[in-house]
Amino acid sequence: MGVERSEHIRRWESGALAHAVSDPFGQGPLPWLRGSEHYFDDTGHVVPWYVDHVPAQRDTPRTTARTTAHVTGPRTADDVGQQIKGFASSGGVAPGEAIDFHITVDPPQQFTVDVYRIGHYGGDGAAKIATSPRLSGIVQPPPLTADRTVSCHHWWQSWRYQVPAHASIGAHVAVLTTADGYRSHIPFTVRDDHPADLLLLLPDITWQAYNLYPEDGRTGASLYHAWDEEGRLLGEEDAAITVSFDRPYAGAGLPLHVGHAYDFIRWAERYGYDLAYADARDLHAGRIDPTRYRGLVFPGHDEYWSAPMRRAVELARDGGTSLVFLSANSLYWQVELGPSPSGVPDRLLTCRKRRGPGRPALWREVARPEQQLLGIQYAGRVPEPHPLVVRNADHWLWEATGASDGEEIEGLVAGEADRYYPRTALPEHQDRILLAHSPYRDGEQNLRHQETSLYRAPSGALVFASGTFAWSPALDRPGHVDPRVQRATANLLDRICKRD
Incomplete structure (x- = not known):
């Protein structure tokens, strides 16, 4: 069923199906990312400075250990099979605090979470800093939708990561892997208010604006796209006005353009620049x-x-x-942030792009170019x-x-x-x-x-x-x-x- 559905959605129609790859950003030698694939932008054009395309294996049997023994390396989860997908309870967290992960696994089985920190690390690009115990995966309820807004705020908590008090601040990725070899990602930031020369601000608000999860040809919506009843991709006039942070990122779980931040981080840490880290939402909320x-x-x-x-x-x-x-x-674009249905601040992102009554959404249209x-x-x-x-x-x-x-x-x-x-x-x-x-x-x-x-x-x-x-x-x-x-x-x- 999942294979038939994924073949129905034409890959080039959307920027997000192209997320469902093993190395969408050509980041080179990262410990958990292997292989080389194309990346498409939101117009369907190949972004030329990324690497060559190798088709992803979405039709490999995954029900038994015997069948997976013939597959080399982990396979990338997608939004059709929902083999493993998840999101974090917050974008940024301080050392000594905890961050919760909400994860769905289909079919239900055990999985693990490996936490990596992005950096130079002798050219590896990241270092593993924590591993969860074996966790029991469940199929979470379907996403809730209202006026194109897709939310998974009702998913059960799957794992709580207690960030050590001595943890290094920086950009992190939680790598989710099922027992039968499917993999997905959840980015998050460990921030601190310690003095530093430079504060690196990760653009998580822009990342969410482009997120088309779930890219299943039916439900998903971003501030750019949505689907019609026949599984065709619609443009901005029919896209969401509000999107939720309470949902995974499409495809492999890494946001569009996240590689640009990782490129800078690896270079800056290699040459010893004194960096502090925060998300755009931290800047918005006054946490820094x-x-x-x-x-x-x-x-x-x-x-x-x-x-x-x-x-x-x-x-x-x-x-x-x-x-x-x-x-x-x-x-x-000028945006507003609002609370989730349960009252958690800054979990809903609104941008009124559609023409009509109300305040314009472009900064240059409100006399602040x-x-x-x-x-x-x-x-x-x-x-x-x-x-x-x-x-x-x-x-x-x-x-x-x-x-x-x-x-x-x-x-x-x-x-x-x-x-x-x-x-x-x-x-x-x-x-x-x-x-x-x-x-x-x-x-x-x-x-x-x-x-x-x-x-x-x-x-x-x-x-x-x-x-x-x-x-x-x-x-x-x-x-x-x-x-x-x-x-x-x-x-x-x-x-x-x-x-x-």
């Missing part, structure tokens, strides 16, 4: 004080922002805290990778990179791009500069351009915006590393951290 850090780093696609998030970041900048945006299309914080703003998609063309190569950001004016860094303008809009107000600044000006063709073959921006606020804070999705992958993704980007990023962070 961003003014305590020399710089805030937004390592990946960070498109969805609440008003408290923006206010906190602007106050930090105005107080002298630098801002580093290593992707594009940041701070685009993102350029007033970033220095540039979203320009559009980049269907095929183009070179990033260096500008102002004598600036200190490009020092020791070997780059010269007009030099092309191949493939670095990809995914989506930002640029400077002359008719849109700039933030107050002491000085500003554009460090790249890169022509590319959009989906209609119109000539457009990407730009990379840096300005110094009156407080002395630096605000950098790469203006492209491909900056973080160039730091540490196998096959996509560029030493010029690595050095330019180090120049920026060293200056923010006051390194000699």
Whole structure:
């Protein structure tokens, strides 16, 4: 039944079926991720800087140990079979606190949870820090749906992980594995308020906006897509207005674009940068004080922002805290966070994209364009990778990179791009500069351009915006590393951290 259903859903119709792969982000040697697969964006196009496609084995018998003996390695769970899927009770947790996991297993059987921390670790990319006992899996009730909002808040608790008081803060992944060899993932963050040079903010709000769980051709919905009665994918006009954090991520359980954050983390920890960690929801809820850090780093696609998030970041900048945006299309949609049906805060994400009465959802439509914080703003998609063309190569950001004016860094303008809009107000600044000006063709073959921006606020804070999705992958993704980007990023962070 599950096989027939998965064949009915055409893989390219959705970004989320492409999540159901063993290594969707081309992250290279991670202890639990093996194999190489394609990744598709939400338009169905292949994202070119990822690795080659190997079809997933969804039709392998999984009912007995004898049949699984012929399968090499774990197989990836999906939203059709629901072999094993789960979510965490919170996105972030502090050392000494507990985090609950709610997990469904079909057919019911034993499973284990291995907890990994993302980091450099001699090139491994992660280290196992905890393992659960063998747990008894059950088939949880079907998700509840109301007006396209899908929630699993009624699932029973499956395992509680007590985070040790001495635990290392950072980005973590709980890896779920059934006795018969199916695997899924749950990302979470261990945060702390200890002083550090840099605060890394993981974009969990944007991750949830793209989550189409369950991608079963019937029920799932994100802020981008939903399904009709015939299993066809619908667009934004018919998508959800509110999505819930009380549900797994689609497919393999890793969010869209999570690899961008992992690329930065591995690189930054390799070179010894002093990092603290938090989620976007921590920033929203005021659980962290961003003014305590020399710089805030937004390592990946960070498109969805609440008003408290923006206010906190602007106050930090105005107080002298630098801002580093290593992707594009940041701070685009304005969102609200609300409690779950049981009253747990910040478990529902609302973005009113549909046209009609009410407040507009784009920041630029409420007279607060993102350029007033970033220095540039979203320009559009980049269907095929183009070179990033260096500008102002004598600036200190490009020092020791070997780059010269007009030099092309191949493939670095990809995914989506930002640029400077002359008719849109700039933030107050002491000085500003554009460090790249890169022509590319959009989906209609119109000539457009990407730009990379840096300005110094009156407080002395630096605000950098790469203006492209491909900056973080160039730091540490196998096959996509560029030493010029690595050095330019180090120049920026060293200056923010006051390194000699």
